[in-house]
Amino acid sequence: MTTAISVKDLGKKYRIGAAQxxxxxxxxxxxxxxxxxxxxxxxxxxxxxGARGTTNTASFWALKDVTxxxxxxxxxxxxxxxxxxKSTLLKILSRVTEPTLGTVSVRGRVGSLLEVGTxxxxxxxxxxxxxxxGAILGMKNAEIESKFDEIVDFSEVSQFIDTPVKRYSSxxxxxxxxxxxxxxxxxxxxxxxxxxxxxxxxQRKCLGKMGDVAxxxxxxxxVSHNMSAIMRLTQEAIVLNKGQLIMxxxxxxxxDFYLSSGQAQAGERLxxxxxxxxxxxxxxxxxxxxxxxxxxxxxxxxSIEPVTVEFEYQLDASITGLxxxxxxxxxxxxxxxxxxxxxxxxxxxxxxxxxSGRYVSRAEIPADIFNEGRYSLGVNAxxxxxxxxxxxxxxxxxxxxxxxxxxxxxxxxxxGPVRPRLSWKIEKIG
Amino acid sequence: MxxxxxxxxxxxxxxxxxxxxxxNLRDLWIYRELVxxxxxxxxxxxxxxxxxxxxxxxxxxxxxMLVFNFLFTRGVIKVQSDGIPYPIFxxxxxxxxxxxxxxxxxxxxxxxxxxNMITKIYFPRLILPIASVLGxxxxxxxxxxxxxxxxxxxxxxPAWNVLWTLPLFLILAIVTALGVSLWLAAxxxxxxxxxxxxxxxxxxxxxxxxxxxxxxGFSEKMQLAYSLNPMAGVVNGFRWALLGSGNGxxxxxxxxxxxxxxxxxxxxxxxxxxEKTFADTI
Numbered sequence: 001m002t003t004a005i006s007v008k009d010l011g012k013k014y015r016i017g018a019a020q021x022x023x024x025x026x027x028x029x030x031x032x033x034x035x036x037x038x039x040x041x042x043x044x045x046x047x048x049x050g051a052r053g054t055t056n057t058a059s060f061w062a063l064k065d066v067t068x069x070x071x072x073x074x075x076x077x078x079x080x081x082x083x084x085x086k087s088t089l090l091k092i093l094s095r096v097t098e099p100t101l102g103t104v105s106v107r108g109r110v111g112s113l114l115e116v117g118t119x120x121x122x123x124x125x126x127x128x129x130x131x132x133x134g135a136i137l138g139m140k141n142a143e144i145e146s147k148f149d150e151i152v153d154f155s156e157v158s159q160f161i162d163t164p165v166k167r168y169s170s171x172x173x174x175x176x177x178x179x180x181x182x183x184x185x186x187x188x189x190x191x192x193x194x195x196x197x198x199x200x201x202x203q204r205k206c207l208g209k210m211g212d213v214a215x216x217x218x219x220x221x222x223v224s225h226n227m228s229a230i231m232r233l234t235q236e237a238i239v240l241n242k243g244q245l246i247m248x249x250x251x252x253x254x255x256d257f258y259l260s261s262g263q264a265q266a267g268e269r270l271x272x273x274x275x276x277x278x279x280x281x282x283x284x285x286x287x288x289x290x291x292x293x294x295x296x297x298x299x300x301x302x303s304i305e306p307v308t309v310e311f312e313y314q315l316d317a318s319i320t321g322l323x324x325x326x327x328x329x330x331x332x333x334x335x336x337x338x339x340x341x342x343x344x345x346x347x348x349x350x351x352x353x354x355x356s357g358r359y360v361s362r363a364e365i366p367a368d369i370f371n372e373g374r375y376s377l378g379v380n381a382x383x384x385x386x387x388x389x390x391x392x393x394x395x396x397x398x399x400x401x402x403x404x405x406x407x408x409x410x411x412x413x414x415x416g417p418v419r420p421r422l423s424w425k426i427e428k429i430g
Numbered sequence: 431m432x433x434x435x436x437x438x439x440x441x442x443x444x445x446x447x448x449x450x451x452x453x454n455l456r457d458l459w460i461y462r463e464l465v466x467x468x469x470x471x472x473x474x475x476x477x478x479x480x481x482x483x484x485x486x487x488x489x490x491x492x493x494x495m496l497v498f499n500f501l502f503t504r505g506v507i508k509v510q511s512d513g514i515p516y517p518i519f520x521x522x523x524x525x526x527x528x529x530x531x532x533x534x535x536x537x538x539x540x541x542x543x544x545x546n547m548i549t550k551i552y553f554p555r556l557i558l559p560i561a562s563v564l565g566x567x568x569x570x571x572x573x574x575x576x577x578x579x580x581x582x583x584x585x586x587x588p589a590w591n592v593l594w595t596l597p598l599f600l601i602l603a604i605v606t607a608l609g610v611s612l613w614l615a616a617x618x619x620x621x622x623x624x625x626x627x628x629x630x631x632x633x634x635x636x637x638x639x640x641x642x643x644x645x646x647g648f649s650e651k652m653q654l655a656y657s658l659n660p661m662a663g664v665v666n667g668f669r670w671a672l673l674g675s676g677n678g679x680x681x682x683x684x685x686x687x688x689x690x691x692x693x694x695x696x697x698x699x700x701x702x703x704x705e706k707t708f709a710d711t712i
Contacts, residue, residue: 014710091709092444093444094551094552095442095444095552096548096549096550096551096552096709097706097709097710098444098445098446098447098706099444099445099446100446101446102446103443103444103445104443104444104445105441105442105443105444106441106442106443106444107440107441107442108440108441110442110552112550112551112552118546118547118550118551119544119546119547119551121471121475123474123475123478123479124471124474124475128471128474131467132467132471135463135464135467136464136467136547136551136553137551138461138464138553140463141463
């Protein structure tokens with residue numbers, strides 16, 4: 001086997017320069033001070049200091065000491081939280097940005113689905129954009145021509161192929177964009193979360209296409225938060241955490257590890273300042289806990305007992321239309337349920353707008369819901385149709401012990417994410 | 431499915447940037463089709479949803495010429511025109527000047543306006559300013575047709591050597607425009623001041639370039655000082671090639687050519703050196 005990608009001691013440092021926070025509040029005083037400092041800044045820029053220098057700018061390592069190889073024809077999953085360095089890694093591999101340390105050798109053309117539709121121009125027709133986009137992605141004109149019909153077929157927009165794409169619906173636009181990228185046929189395909197968009201049918205098609213690509217012996221790097229997609233498409237995965245590669249294992253093992261690690265403590269997830277993106281303000285999550293009947297934080301839940309999910313958060317300003325809730329999903333990424341704290345009309349009336357302060361939203365999940373295995377809790381705080389303040393789809397994971405659950409007399413595992421105690425009646429009617 | 435391109439995959443090494451980056455013109459060659467696509471896209475889109483369309487390519491230089499002609503015939507501006515009818519004299523200057531200004535305007539913004547491409551995919555970044563500069567040639571050709579009409583009207587006929595001298599001066603104009611554009615585009619990624627400085631820069635540059643006046647009457651020292659501005663060499667060269675005015679190629683032209691290529695090579699190296707941080711700073 002030949003090595004398609006070889007990454008050695010890769011590191012990427014970003015500066016969190018003052019430029020980013022400049023005029024954050026648009027204060028006149030700041031603007032004036034800044035103007036007065038201009039000669040100094042020009043001097044620094046000309047002498048190569050300042051923005052490119054290291055003085056008074058904080059920096060952080062988006063990637064550090066990452067080393068791994070990928071053999072040709074392998075499909076490697078990359079998992080990790082937001083900010084773990086996944087996108088930075090893909091950006092370096094696709095040569096968008098250059099590393100600070102380390103080396104990468106890549107054998108063959110890298111096709112990136114970092115962002116489909118890059119270079120699409122709204123005024124150009126679908127046909128013109130296919131050629132344009134193909135060229136940007138590194139395809140030769142002859143190559144695009146030979147695949148043109150296939151691309152149009154795949155995108156399902158053949159009727160509108162000579163219409164400017166500014167008249168397309170967002171779904172059509174996306175399908176066309178993905179179709180071009182999917183037909184690129186690079187030796188190495190890099191996919192980042194493109195499947196998060198599009199309707200279910202199209203997503204299925206995309207996953208199928210990715211599967212084909214892998215079948216043809218190409219190397220695929222697949223980044224996703226969707227654990228079921230990761231498990232379906234990859235045999236092996238690496239886990240990134242705070243810029244470092246902390247595990248490489250068969251996908252099942254890596255997913256298990258990912259879902260159970262990273263969480264601060266068993267049955268409990270605490271957020272400190274640096275985990276919370278600035279965009280969440282004024283919402284600030286504090287903790288998420290899974291508790292048993294007696295109020296104890298637990299890592300393993302008994303399916304025959306009710307479980308309390310407790311989400312504590314701080315509002316730094318009042319929010320109107322806020323709803324706070326959780327997703328429950330299996331570790332394969334299948335959703336089991338979604339619930340919000342203002343689902344009930346009376347609570348909706350009372351807590352639709354909340355003043356600043358500290359709150360706890362608490363929900364009881366009744367007994368006899370869970371099946372055996374491991375579940376993931378995600379949290380969401382949003383104003384419907386307005387804004388999503390905070391979301392963490394894998395905030396916490398817990399185990400379920402099913403001793404005493406219905407049907408335990410048979411030792412077999414039961415399929416399905418829930419195992420409710422249904423009231424059966426059996427009558428002899430003849 | 432036909433496999434048109436069967437090639438043994440080449441291995442690319444990605445390393446941290448060190449010192450001055452090599453020009454890496456090989457990559458530019460591999461992506462040459464993209465240059466044409468970008469030019470084509472710019473041209474297709476340029477006059478979309480305008481009423482007059484490509485007529486703008488003519489309207490701009492012609493109106494400018496008419497305004498200057500008005501000022502000239504009324505005696506508001508008193509300048510030399512080497513005994514050539516002023517309309518055709520100024521128009522011949524405005525042609526390469528227009529090409530230059532349009533190139534600077536679009537190329538200096540070419541990186542920032544395509545930032546989504548830069549932050550998402552790899553391609554030689556040089557393609558963007560190059561395509562912007564070359565895209566201006568279409569407008570130039572359209573405006574040139576008017577010049578031919580004017581030459582017929584004023585009964586001015588160029589010497590036969592215009593067939594090779596004019597293209598050479600056109601190349602010099604492009605080299606100059608590209609050189610300056612590379613600097614501006616790369617600086618613009620980090621310092622958007624370029625957007626504000628550019629109108630001033632081009633206006634100032636117009637005054638020190640013999641577009642609407644002739645530098646023929648200047649002293650020899652002045653002539654040489656003038657040739658430090660490569661656009662002076664371009665404009666004088668255009669007039670010499672098309673109208674036969676001036677002395678033709680002399681020392682000052684070679685000074686212009688040298689400066690022009692120095693700007694270009696400096697720009698190329700500066701651009702390549704800044705290129706690696708484009709995606710992070712844009």
